[in-house]
Amino acid sequence: MLWEAMIGGIMRAMSDTKPDSHPDSRLTVQFLEVPGELEGQRIDNFLMARLKGVPKSRVYRILRKGEVRVNKKRVKAEYRLVAGDVVRVPPIRMSEQAPAPVAGESLRREIENAILFDRDGLLIVNKPAGVAVHGGSGIKLGLIEILRQMYPQSPFLELVHRLDRDTSGAIMVARKRSVLLHVQKTLRSGGIDKHYQALTVGKWPRGRREVDAPLHKFTLKSGERMVRVDAQGKPSLTTFRVAERFKGATLVDATPVTGRTHQIRVHAQFVGCPLAGDPKYTSDEDNAQFRALGLKRLFLHSARVGCTLPDGERVSVEAPLPEDLAGVLERLRNQ
Numbered sequence: 192m193l194w195e196a197m198i199g200g201i202m203r204a205m206s207d208t209k210p211d212s213h214p215d216s217r218l219t220v221q222f223l224e225v226p227g228e229l230e231g232q233r234i235d236n237f238l239m240a241r242l243k244g245v246p247k248s249r250v251y252r253i254l255r256k257g258e259v260r261v262n263k264k265r266v267k268a269e270y271r272l273v274a275g276d277v278v279r280v281p282p283i284r285m286s287e288q289a290p291a292p293v294a295g296e297s298l299r300r301e302i303e304n305a306i307l308f309d310r311d312g313l314l315i316v317n318k319p320a321g322v323a324v325h326g327g328s329g330i331k332l333g334l335i336e337i338l339r340q341m342y343p344q345s346p347f348l349e350l351v352h353r354l355d356r357d358t359s360g361a362i363m364v365a366r367k368r369s370v371l372l373h374v375q376k377t378l379r380s381g382g383i384d385k386h387y388q389a390l391t392v393g394k395w396p397r398g399r400r401e402v403d404a405p406l407h408k409f410t411l412k413s414g415e416r417m418v419r420v421d422a423q424g425k426p427s428l429t430t431f432r433v434a435e436r437f438k439g440a441t442l443v444d445a446t447p448v449t450g451r452t453h454q455i456r457v458h459a460q461f462v463g464c465p466l467a468g469d470p471k472y473t474s475d476e477d478n479a480q481f482r483a484l485g486l487k488r489l490f491l492h493s494a495r496v497g498c499t500l501p502d503g504e505r506v507s508v509e510a511p512l513p514e515d516l517a518g519v520l521e522r523l524r525n526q
Contacts, residue, residue, distance in 0.1 A: 219282055220279060220280065220281060220282060221279075221280040222277055222278070222279055222280075223241070223277070223278045223280060224275065224276070224277055224278075225237070225272045225273065225274055225275060225276040225277075225278065226274065226346055227274040227368075228346045228347040228367060228368050229272055229274075229346065229347055229368060230272060230273055230274040230368055231271050231272065231368055231372060232271065232272050232347075232349075232368065233268065233269055233270065233271055233272075234254065234259065234261065234266055234267075234268060234269075234270045234271075234272060234278070235250060235251065235254060235268040235269075237272060237278065238250050238253075238254070238259065238278075238280065240339075241280070242280070242283060245283060249283075251268060253281055253283075254266070254267070254268050255268075258281040259278065259279060259280060259281065260278070260279040261276050261277070261278050261279075262276055262277055263277075263279070292326075292331040292332045292336070293340065294332060294336075294337045294340055294341075298337065299337065299340070299341060301319060302316065302319075302322075302334070302337050302338065302341065303341065305317040305318065305319065307361065307508045307509075307510060308506065308508045311370070311500050311502070311504070312365060312366045312367030312369065312370035312500075313351075313363060313364075313365060313366065313370050313374070313498075313500065313506065314338070314348075314363070314364040314365075314366060315361055315362070315363050315364075315496060315506075315508045316334065316338075316361070316362055316364060317359070317360060317361060317510040317511075318334055318354055318358075318359060318360060318361075318362045318493075319359060319513075320356075320357055320358065320359040320488050320489070320513070320515075321356065321357065321488070322334055322337075322356070323356040324350055324353050324354055324356075324362065325350065330356075334350075334362070334364075335348060335349070335350055335364065338364060342366070345366050347365070347366060347367060347368055347371075348364060348365070348366055349364065349365050349368075349371050350362070350363075350364055350365075351363035351364060351365050351371060351374050351375060351378070352378060352383075352385075352450065354493055355453070355489070355491070357488050357489040357491070358387075358489060358491045358492065358493060359491075359492050359493070359510075359513050359516075360387070360492040360493025360494060360510045361493045361494070361495060361496040361508055361509070361510040362493060362496070363496055363498065369501055370500065370501060373500070373501045374498050374500075377498055377499060378450070378498075381448065382498070382499065383496070383497070383498050384446075384495065384496060384497035384498070384507065385446065385447060385493065385495075385496055386444055386445070386446055386493075386494050386495040386496075387444070387445045387446070387447075387455055387491060387492060387493055387494060388434070388442065388443075388444060388445075388491075388492045388494045388512060388516075389442070389443050389445050389455060389459065389466050389490060389491045389492075390440055390441070390442055390443075390466065390467040390468075390481075390486075390490035390516075390519070390520070391440065391441045391442075391443055391459050391464035391465065391466055391467065392439070392440060392464055392465050392466070392467055392473060392477045392481075393439060393440070393441070393463065393464050394436065394439075394441060394464075395431065395433050395436075395441040395443055395462075395464050396462060396463075396464075399431065399462055400430060400431060400432065401428060401429065401430045401431065402428070402429050402431065402458035402459075402461060402462060403426075403427075403428045404420045404427060404458060404461055405420065405421060405422060405423070405424035405425055405426055405427055406418050406419070406420060406421070406424045406425055406427040406451045406452070406453075406454060406457055406458075407419055407420075407421035407423055407424030407425070408424075408452055415471075416452075417453075417471065418451070418452055418453040418454075418456075418457045419457065420457060420458075420461050425449075425451060426449065427449045427451045427454055427458070428447075428448040428449050429445055429446065429447050429448065429449075429454055429455055429458045430445070430446045430448060431443050431444070431445050431446075431459075432444045435520075437520075437523040437524070437526070438523070438526055439480070440467060440481075440523060441464065442520065443459075444494075445459075453471070453472070455491065456469055456471070456472050456489075456491070457472060459472075460472045460473070465477065466489060466490055466491055467481040467486055467489075467490040467519075468481055468482075468486045468487070468488050468489045468490045469489050469491075470489070481519070484519050484522045484523065485515070485518055485519055485522060486515075486516075486519045487515065488515075490516055490519065492510070492512055492513065492516060493510060494509060494510055494512070495507065495508065495509045495510070496508055
């Protein structure tokens, strides 16, 4: 009996399956080996990409409690993986996992038709306005999740930079870890070309070619995140060039030298020319006159992105102005 008890105890200690009364439970430990393409990725992002539908709070909780192990050791959320690492993922109840949202055929086709460049580990997509770059905060499906469904054979797909949900245009996505690290390093050193087309309210000041003003992020009582010019904020620089003047509006080419949240929008507001259609930083009265011209969203478009690939090749891709924005310009010209 003593021998049987010892064997039973050893088997229970070795088992990675826990009893559970929930009929949908599938409580088994996974051991995942990290491929070379994912070297350098944070463990929290690695887990969230594999535990589809599990709340972020749950992912961070199992990390904090030490239920996730890398090479049998506890790690923090910011740990960066190394090729060959073995990640122990603890049992997760199926009841904790909401079914992963699936992009509809029309949305997938729209994104597929919006791909401007796909070569050497780099994707450049002409993101439609209204599509978030990633899920979260009530958004179930973003651009990166759609692309991962479209490229199931790609072990690595990550955003190089971001665009606001209401901003359309060119955005870069890396299909290789080496490309992501290289392009992001180039981005930090100012070697990435990012050019935007924006329609501002009123006459852009003549001779005003740049805005150098620190930006500070803050949260309203409602929970809405905002940005303002503040001496305590981060250094921020945007260059502007007038492309076309209209009655009561100006089309500008904007280049963010730094990459702060809402940078172009707040810098334009700072000089008294907020962007047309901006629900956060432009008055309802100003937006109303542009709604009368058919503008139904923020007039901000990522018109061109350019970077150097790891092999030294220079890539520059343009995204045409969407028909809804082009129509507003045409109506302004005809006034």
